[in-house]
Amino acid sequence: MRISKAGLLVVLAMLAPLLVELRTVLSWFDIELTVIETVLVGGILVACLLIWAFLPARDTETEPTNSRQ
Numbered sequence: 001m002r003i004s005k006a007g008l009l010v011v012l013a014m015l016a017p018l019l020v021e022l023r024t025v026l027s028w029f030d031i032e033l034t035v036i037e038t039v040l041v042g043g044i045l046v047a048c049l050l051i052w053a054f055l056p057a058r059d060t061e062t063e064p065t066n067s068r069q
Contacts, residue, residue, distance in 0.1 A: 002057045008049075015045055 003011070019042045023033050033041070 001054060003053050008053050011049060012046065015042060015049075019045075 019038055022041075023038055026033055
């Protein structure tokens with residue numbers, strides 16, 4: 001897992017206000033999002049975040065493949 005469970009929970013909790021404010025900012029530019037569209041965008045963001053979080057992290061501590069012996 002790339003992020004701790006607590007960190008993932010915090011990021012997921014911060015998505016709700018972010019999405020609400022995104023609707024507000026977009027309305028300044030005359031782009032109106034319905035509630036359904038906002039839920040859809042939020043679902044896509046949550047799905048992408050969960051996929052990224054549960055992918056195995058790359059191990060950067062491995063030996064180089066072309067090491068001299």
